[in-house]
Amino acid sequence: MKKQQQIFIFDTTLRDGQQSPGAGMSFEDNLIYADYAEELGVDILEAGFPAASQNDFKIVHTIAKNMAERQSKMIIAALCQLREEQVICTMEALQPSLKKRKARLHTYVPVDPNLMQASLGNLAQNYSHIITEVHRLIKLAADFGFEVEFSPEGYSRMEHNFDFVTDVIRAAISAGARIINCPDTIGGATRWQGEKYFISKMQQHADIIASEFPGYAVIWSVHCHNDLGLALDNTMAAVFSGPACQIEGCINGVGERAGNVALEQCIIMIDQFGKKVNPEYNFYTSIDLKKINKISNFIAEKMLMRQPHWPIIGENAARHSSGGHTNAILKNPMAYQPFDPERVGNKISFVFGPLSGSNHAKDILEKNGFYCPAEEKMQIAQAIKDRYSARRKGITDEELIEGFKEYCAPIRIDKIYYVKDREGNTTLCIQGKFFSKTEIFLHSKSENSALSALDNEVKQYFPVVEIVDYRSNSCLGNTVNAKCNSTIIIKVEDVENYIGKAVDADINISVIKAYIDAVNQAYINKYYRLNEVSYA
Numbered sequence: 001m002k003k004q005q006q007i008f009i010f011d012t013t014l015r016d017g018q019q020s021p022g023a024g025m026s027f028e029d030n031l032i033y034a035d036y037a038e039e040l041g042v043d044i045l046e047a048g049f050p051a052a053s054q055n056d057f058k059i060v061h062t063i064a065k066n067m068a069e070r071q072s073k074m075i076i077a078a079l080c081q082l083r084e085e086q087v088i089c090t091m092e093a094l095q096p097s098l099k100k101r102k103a104r105l106h107t108y109v110p111v112d113p114n115l116m117q118a119s120l121g122n123l124a125q126n127y128s129h130i131i132t133e134v135h136r137l138i139k140l141a142a143d144f145g146f147e148v149e150f151s152p153e154g155y156s157r158m159e160h161n162f163d164f165v166t167d168v169i170r171a172a173i174s175a176g177a178r179i180i181n182c183p184d185t186i187g188g189a190t191r192w193q194g195e196k197y198f199i200s201k202m203q204q205h206a207d208i209i210a211s212e213f214p215g216y217a218v219i220w221s222v223h224c225h226n227d228l229g230l231a232l233d234n235t236m237a238a239v240f241s242g243p244a245c246q247i248e249g250c251i252n253g254v255g256e257r258a259g260n261v262a263l264e265q266c267i268i269m270i271d272q273f274g275k276k277v278n279p280e281y282n283f284y285t286s287i288d289l290k291k292i293n294k295i296s297n298f299i300a301e302k303m304l305m306r307q308p309h310w311p312i313i314g315e316n317a318a319r320h321s322s323g324g325h326t327n328a329i330l331k332n333p334m335a336y337q338p339f340d341p342e343r344v345g346n347k348i349s350f351v352f353g354p355l356s357g358s359n360h361a362k363d364i365l366e367k368n369g370f371y372c373p374a375e376e377k378m379q380i381a382q383a384i385k386d387r388y389s390a391r392r393k394g395i396t397d398e399e400l401i402e403g404f405k406e407y408c409a410p411i412r413i414d415k416i417y418y419v420k421d422r423e424g425n426t427t428l429c430i431q432g433k434f435f436s437k438t439e440i441f442l443h444s445k446s447e448n449s450a451l452s453a454l455d456n457e458v459k460q461y462f463p464v465v466e467i468v469d470y471r472s473n474s475c476l477g478n479t480v481n482a483k484c485n486s487t488i489i490i491k492v493e494d495v496e497n498y499i500g501k502a503v504d505a506d507i508n509i510s511v512i513k514a515y516i517d518a519v520n521q522a523y524i525n526k527y528y529r530l531n532e533v534s535y536a
Contacts, residue, residue, distance in 0.1 A: 005281040007239055007270055010248040011037050012046040015079055016260055017250040023303045034063045036295040038074050041287045046077040050093035051086040057093050064097040077104035087137050104147040111165045112154025127164050135171040142176025149179035156184040156198035179219040187227030189234055199242040206243035221246035224261045231261035236269050240277045252299045252306050264292050264312045293345030318348045327359045353394035364397050365404055371528050383407040408528050409520040410435045418450050426450045435461040451511055458519055464493045472507050486510040490518045498522045
């Protein structure tokens with residue numbers, strides 16, 4: 001039987017994430033994010049770098065205090081360089097969490113030869129001094145009761161420093177460090193490196209430490225950057241094929257340069273494949289998947305914009321437009337989805353566009369309470385596409401419904417005019433669509449208005465209409481350029497009123513257009529609304 005192995009989620013969105021240019025959040029937003037991380041089920045939240053500034057110290061200290069007061073299970077971590085004054089500052093910032101045994105001090109030293117030279121200068125070659133300081137300062141924090149995590153920075157590019165890295169890790173563990181984090185700091189590692197691949201080095205170090213410290217439970221962690229787009233692959237390799245049982249990353253993959261590994265992607269990968277890929281272990285996390293959408297949206301709003309096509313939680317991750325895809329998804333929601341989006345607080349949606357099919361249009365209409373005749377769905381879909389032919393990126397559901405109403409409307413005006421003869425008789429002409437006709441000429445005698453003639457003609461096709469009231473007024477006041485704003489109320493079967501509105505320079509035309517607007521509304525509601533009794 002397989003062993004159950006929890007993969008701990010170390011969220012560094014507030015630390016490494018905010019080191020990305022333009023990604024900094026306000027003091028209050030840092031605190032709000034910490035609350036969201038706790039709701040999500042994050043195991044360790046790296047709240048910041050206290051020694052960087054007074055504000056960073058305050059953020060870490062306040063988050064630690066808030067979580068301690070509510071008895072949170074989430075461990076609060078903070079990063080510092082391997083310098084005594086920074087170690088002490090970080091311990092002070094984490095004091096509230098220490099009282100609840102939920103405080104982790106995270107420190108590091110570079111082991112990549114190039115990084116060592118750039119960061120340490122003359123000390124880069126003094127291996128014994130570095131090892132001594134690692135032991136001394138980690139022991140300082142561990143003796144005070146802090147959980148200590150140690151990172152050999154630039155681990156994936158250690159090159160000839162394998163033995164030195166072994167000594168550094170050995171010193172950290174002997175001083176009391178419980179967590180060893182092996183980062184791909186520059187984001188350039190790949191499994192194609194073979195024996196030089198840092199996951200292979202991780203396993204070698206894990207085996208060495210296990211033999212030298214029998215019975216000492218070391219948590220191996222992995223921290224990957226995404227400079228070559230391989231952060232997810234490298235992180236999962238460390239879990240599924242290596243010794244890692246903690247992964248470090250940021251929500252939405254924010255972070256320095258091309259970002260850190262996206263935690264939501266790691267979480268879903270473990271959820272999808274954690275029970276399948278390893279013959280010995282079933283991997284799982286403590287994350288509440290349904291809270292992913294909420295925290296991701298927060299970071300997209302407050303930190304860095306999220307791309308629509310971002311995996312797992314981007315706006316387009318569960319949104320479809322292609323006709324073939326939409327038709328299949330309407331029959332089987334998972335036909336074109338690798339996992340159920342509702343599991344992460346999202347849902348499948350559709351955008352109607354130039355490649356969408358008639359079933360897509362029919363589905364949107366019916367969900368919004370309209371009847372779309374099966375024999376007309378192709379014509380309806382095409383009519384909507386024609387109406388928005390310039391909108392190559394798609395249209396909203398509201399726009400689709402407007403296009404549908406235009407298609408279904410019994411009266412559509414392409415051209416309208418009227419003339420009066422010497423006796424005062426009026427002839428009204430409407431070109432475009434009038435029920436089954438494309439053009440009508442209506443005649444009214446001098447005592448009757450063009451509206452009256454139109455009303456009588458409409459009743460030949462839609463006999464349940466009755467004019468209740470209408471009125472007109474100037475849009476711009478008493479000016480020579482004023483247009484007429486008309487409103488008309490009609491009643492259908494003495495039950496429901498419909499209000500039509502229109503504006504025109506001619507008062508009679510504005511009233512006629514308002515009447516047509518009301519009739520179209522009533523007709524569509526009667527014949528194309530679901531659960532309505534048709535007169536046909």
